[in-house]
Structures are given as C-alpha cells and as structure tokens.
Amino acid sequence: MLNYRHLHYFRTVAKTGAINRAAEKLHLAPQTLSGQISAFEERLGVALFRRSGRRLELTDAGRTALAYADEIFHVGAELEEALQNRLTARVHPFRVGIADAVPKVIAYQLLAPALALAEPLRLACKEGRLEQLAAELSIHRLDMVLADRPLPSNMDIKGYSHPLGECGIAFLAARPVADVLGAGFPDCLHAAPLLIPGEDSALRAPLLRWLERRSIQPAIVGEFDDSALMSAFGQAGAGVFPVPLTTVQEVMRQYQVTELGRTQEIRERFFAISVERRLSHPAVLAVSEAAQRRFQDAVL
Structure with missing residues (x-):
C-alpha cells in the first residue's frame, strides 16, 4: 500500500527542489528526509529525482508521480472540507484545458452552457499547447480539452476528438x-x-x-x-x-x-477532446450539445 507520508515528503521536496529547504518546511532533519525519500523510491522501484548542481530535478517518473500526488492531495482537501460541512451542496470540479489557438470568445461561448447546469460545478480553465493539455487529460487531470484541431495521431495518448462545429x-x-x-x-x-x-x-x-x-x-x-x-x-x-x-x-x-x-x-x-469514446460527463455533454446548436443556428 502507498505510504502517504512518504508521498507528502516527496511532493514537498519536488516543490522546493532541495532537501534542505523541504526539511525546514517539514520540521525534519535533512538526513531523515533524505532517508525517507530513498525509502519511497525503493518502495516504488524507480528514481524520482536526479541531482543537477545543488538542486534536485524530477525524472520522468518523478513528474508522473508529482502529477498524481497533486491530484491526490487536492481530492483529500475536498474530502476534508466536505466532512467539515463547509459546503452546503457538493460542487463538482469541471477541469478544462483550452488550447492557445482557441479564441477566448469561442472558449466562453462553448463553456457557458456548462455553468447553467442544475447541478453546481466549479469551472477550472487551463491554457496551454495542445500536446501539453492532452498529456494532462490522459492522466485525468483534465476532464476535457477544447482545441481547433483533432488530437494528433502521432501522439501516444488515448483520447477521442468530438467535433463541436x-x-x-x-x-x-x-x-x-x-x-x-x-x-x-x-x-x-x-x-x-x-x-x-x-x-x-x-x-x-x-x-x-x-x-x-x-x-x-x-x-x-x-x-x-x-x-x-x-x-x-x-x-x-x-x-x-x-x-x-x-x-x-x-x-x-x-x-x-x-x-x-x-x-x-x-x-x-473546433473539437472537444476527451478520454471517452462516447461522451457521458454532464458538463461535456452540455458543451457539445449547445455547440452543435450554436454553429448550426449561426448566421454565416
């Protein structure tokens, strides 16, 4: 079973880039923290860091681990907040990647219907290159990517491109x-x-x-x-x-x-890229259905 204390230590070191600074934040001796990180790497069977001068840099495995760690602790924070009854209703996150090439006005037009759903959600938008956003979609850090072209066929990522119009x-x-x-x-x-x-x-x-x-x-x-x-x-x-x-x-x-x-x-x-062959996420469905109507009804 995953040791979540080790995961917390790893995440702190990854964010600070140095054992000493992370040890100060965690109130641990640097030698103790270094040993804990080594034990975590041994448990996983991969190297998570490599040394670059005085800093520690993440390996490819380390970057993957950090992406999952961020998601795990984010969900943990949501759980804690829900259990403490700070939310009167469950607000679901809707995480959307928007490719740089998509005009801002189009992005708003396409996403606005999701905000009108009866079930409350919290929209989180992230801009970037399509390749970067698709990688985050593949590890479920995003629910959907808006793009001006389909997912490139040469990318080793499982995803489906749904035409919006x-x-x-x-x-x-x-x-x-x-x-x-x-x-x-x-x-x-x-x-x-x-x-x-x-x-x-x-x-x-x-x-x-x-x-x-x-x-x-x-x-x-x-x-x-x-x-x-x-x-x-x-x-x-x-x-x-x-x-x-x-x-x-x-x-x-x-x-x-x-x-x-x-x-x-x-x-x-314009396309909605998702990990679903058939759309089922309520917000993604709302975006897709409204987009079809908008492009059909537009006076061109």
Whole structure:
C-alpha cells in the first residue's frame, strides 16, 4: 500500500527542489528526509529525482508521480472540507484545458452552457499547447480539452476528438486601417498589413493557402499564438486580422473594429477532446450539445 507520508515528503521536496529547504518546511532533519525519500523510491522501484548542481530535478517518473500526488492531495482537501460541512451542496470540479489557438470568445461561448447546469460545478480553465493539455487529460487531470484541431495521431495518448462545429472567417480592422484599404474585398488585402495566427493554430495554413490561390500578397506584420492579443494589436491599428464568423459581433463590439469582408472558403473547426469514446460527463455533454446548436443556428 502507498505510504502517504512518504508521498507528502516527496511532493514537498519536488516543490522546493532541495532537501534542505523541504526539511525546514517539514520540521525534519535533512538526513531523515533524505532517508525517507530513498525509502519511497525503493518502495516504488524507480528514481524520482536526479541531482543537477545543488538542486534536485524530477525524472520522468518523478513528474508522473508529482502529477498524481497533486491530484491526490487536492481530492483529500475536498474530502476534508466536505466532512467539515463547509459546503452546503457538493460542487463538482469541471477541469478544462483550452488550447492557445482557441479564441477566448469561442472558449466562453462553448463553456457557458456548462455553468447553467442544475447541478453546481466549479469551472477550472487551463491554457496551454495542445500536446501539453492532452498529456494532462490522459492522466485525468483534465476532464476535457477544447482545441481547433483533432488530437494528433502521432501522439501516444488515448483520447477521442468530438467535433463541436465549424464556421467561416471574417477579416476585421480598426476604422483608420479600413478607410485606407477601401472596398473590394478580398483584393483590398493585397499589400495590406496582416496579423496572422501562430504556428500552433490550425487556421494558419489554410489562411495562407487561400491568400496564395487568390494571388493576394499582404504584408504580414505579426504572428500571434493568443487570439486576444492579436485582436488587441488589430484594435490599435497594427493590421487586419481574421476571426471566426461566430465571434464577429462580439469582437467588433469589444475592440471597436469593423469588418472588411468574410469567406466560407476558410473553415475554422473546433473539437472537444476527451478520454471517452462516447461522451457521458454532464458538463461535456452540455458543451457539445449547445455547440452543435450554436454553429448550426449561426448566421454565416
């Protein structure tokens, strides 16, 4: 059986990166703590740390162990709180990973239905690269990942990509930029300053191919992993920027920008990635069902 005291010692050392600092926190002698960590590693049959100068670094096994340790102690804290009757109703966590390339407005639109469920839940959102979030999903630290592309087939992770919907693209710009470019979309994009998504975005490649097919050569002045940051630069007049059609009104209102034109030839797609082949988590089901209606009813 797992020794939870050893697990607590291991977690403290992993967080501090040094035996001495961890020993101070735990009110133990460094030699005692070092012996306890060695006993824990021997019990598990793997090395959890390797020395790097004066610091201790986690091995691959150590990183896996820390992820589980964090989850175990988090659940333990929830149990203690529930038993002390601090909660009037059981609040279930809904842990969602949001890939960097997913626009913030889209993320809100997709997740909002989960907050309207009769059973209370606590939404916990984490942003990051899809590969990193998928790894956390695989060890059940996340319930779902929102992404703009399916789970890559070359990843050694068991997961299922559930399509939420797709839409075309609009090109927006600050009013002074739009006035200079004039009418005649999409030809007005030729030589225009253009802001594009970063390399992690599934939209980037089809956008560039569409421009090439139409012999449009804009001046690409910026690349952004974060769509909100791209919109902020667009608001400041740095250039034209693309947004999914389902978010046009919200982005125009929030950033005081205007639409130059739109196309259905470029499609932005969104997925809910889960460890379930068939969705059963109530919050994930709510997200999926509402997304299907939203994309179907959108005026594109």
